[in-house]
Amino acid sequence: MKNNPRALAVIALTRVFQNKAYSNIEINNLLQNSDLSDADSRLMTNIVYGVIQHKYVLEYQLKPYLQDKDKKVELWLDLLLMSAIYQLQFLDKIPAHAVLNESTEIAKQKAGRGAGNLVNAVLRNYQRHGYKELPKSDSVYDLSLRNSVPRWLVDLFIDQQGKAKAKEILGSINQPSHISIRVNTNKTTVADLKEILDKKGFDVSPSKISSVGLICKSGNLVDTQEFRDGLYTIQDESSMLVAPALDIKPDSKVLDACSAPGGKTTHIASYLKDGEVVALDIHKHKTKLVRDNGQRMGYGDIISTGAVDARKAKDLLNTKFDRILVDAPCSGLGLMRRKPELRFFRKPEDLENLQRVQLEILDSMVDLLEVNGKLVFSTCTFDDEENEIVVKKFLDKHLNFDLIPVKHEPALDGSITHGMLKIFPSDYFTDGFFVAAFVRKN
Template sequence: MNNSRALAVEVLLKVLRNKAYSNIEINNVLKGSDLSDADSRLMTNIVYGVLQHRYVLEYQIKPYIQDKKVEQWVMILLMTAVYQMQYLDKIPEHAIFNESVEIAKANGNKGVGNFVTAVLRNYQRHGFQELPKGNSTYALSLRHSTPQWLVDLLINQQGLNKAKSVLESINQASDISIRVNTNKISVDELMTKMNNQGFDMKKSPISSVGLTCPHGNLVNTQEFEEGLYTIQDESSMTVAPTLDLQPDDQVLDSCAAPGGKTTHIASYLENGSVMALDIHKPKTKLIQENSHRLGYEDIIKTKALDARKAKDAFEPQSFDKILVDAPCSGLGLIRRKPELRYFRKPEDLLDLQKIQLQILDSLTELVKVSGLIVFSTCTFDAEENEDVVIKFLQTHENFEVVPVKHEKGLDKNVHDGVLKLMPDDYFTDGFFVSAFRRKK
């Protein structure tokens, strides 16, 4: 199929019905289609746009469907049409109308086509309904298409002004960021090389090895193939420096796939090594592929293992440093994966906290005395971050928090020794990093 709008509906249905990840579904569809670059961009734009503005779009459509039972795919089709009419000013409305009605007829029948026509004509006639103003949870939730429980959490933990700043930032398009493999090329050299090819690369404000650019296909370049860089969010580049790595360190990366942080750790080592674990065997292959491309296959070993069982697989005090990049809600990623906000529930946060504590608990004997365990997540809620630090220290008196090391001026993001990045701070992923030293 080569219809970008129909494919957008197909992707959105998989995401919202099956809780699939938008980026994976988009890639799957693009692989199987013959879309032009322009149509690929349109399809991707519609998918992310509908996910980012879902509550607003439903609010616009609701008056024209009232209490009718509408199938999920029809509702998604209507949202894609209203999104294009409201947010994409270069597309003629007749094209949106005609294609949306054709998709409705192809997937349903003439009656569905007539229904879609009627709703879109009504929306065209009445225009965009103004959204509720003010700072009530309901108004903020609707305006920023974010569940009310998550708005409440942000306000309770960050205060109203910071919560609003986060909410205003999460529906803006992300930059792409890459980590330069400085063992093969310098940051300045790679930036010049990429900019000569038309990429608008800039240095990251929070990582000395990071570059960012607004858009472009960075996986299909010769430089990527040669292992001169890897795709990695700037926030996650703050983790490896925290480990205070020495050239001969033995390191355990306990939840490693797809290997971005693993290969970053390896870049600091000479005679040392990294043991990279992942619970899923196929994902260890991803780590191996990344380490081979970047030139670290001699430093990185992999093992398919649940990190909670690591204490049975390795001798006590086997490692100088251990990274626990723990399973988490991923709420810090909602600019890149906007669907996550609709999938998570408040109780998930405490369920994940239990798993995080189990992993930390299983690794305490494996780190040497005076060694470090670094705990990180790609989320911003206290339940999965600060509360985990407090609970871990309460039950492990032989560990202490050591202030997180960082390369760039992130002092304002370090409180009580832990680093917390909110999505609006540097326009990166929300992230948390803490470090524990084994005292005895």
């Protein structure tokens, strides 16, 4: 089974749904211990993401063919059947007989002849009757089913953004994502790096929303000499909009309160000459990632790290900063395209709990910021509870802070409201993101 892409996909999917594991981490772990060819690795990855992205649709297709007595099939068997239907329906290059034979064999090897017979019978039945058309209305139920997004989230998107925008967001999150990189402009230029990567066969194009971003449709961008030499880092385009919002000067003293794995820390460092950046994270093991990234990108001597709960930072750090970034822990709903399982892991009460933590971290930053210093708050989600409402509550409590317009490129003018930047996954095909900036008046 170790070298069977379909069996490995089912193992990854079982871990995701049983242990609430992240799909990208499980895929990487399993691929590292397998001898799959590149094509089979791509197939395995495609099945894992596809089944998670289309979970409700696949369950809907499967339901009529599971007899009553079989309705409570084990999780792995359910996922094996969904993977098979996903391949039959969504992947056009795989012959149906290969899907049927392989899936039957996997079930037989794992649980004996009975399981193999069940899989074979269900899939033959599905083939005989064909794909069941999905209901087409705009009801919350149908939108939830068609896009495989829990109903509470569909409700939330409609309540906050209106139906048209909610449909646009839902329609975009199950499409394949791009990879983007941020160019380390202290080591190379965007044009030079583009040329080098193009020559290596990466199909690279400039980002429309960040002047230091390049987009790549596919390819292993961590396995190049240029990556090892720190000429670029892998980062979503939306994340590249945060460091510019801090308006950093070459001698700024910057605090990055929630910094791991350090994507934004190294971006901040790229603006500094005599300045420094102190990078905190609550998890000690994650601060190593920040240091490693800093070293690789050539900023090891201006980044220092600390394993600190940012909510307690005001009592632990006895210094002040010119700039503070709170890239806060959040629900990550803006990442649903790249981490499709998030939609199933999150619960409505998470948003309120996360809002509380975000406000506690912001509160702790207030006295660490110099007068006239700037504070930036960002999240990779687009729900109001973790964004605009946090900003409002923070300003209501701290009258010595003003909201100031987020510095941004002209292409993003349409994404600014009351000076705050909010990007939906459907707007520029990036992660969803939010950025707000404040100044301390006194």
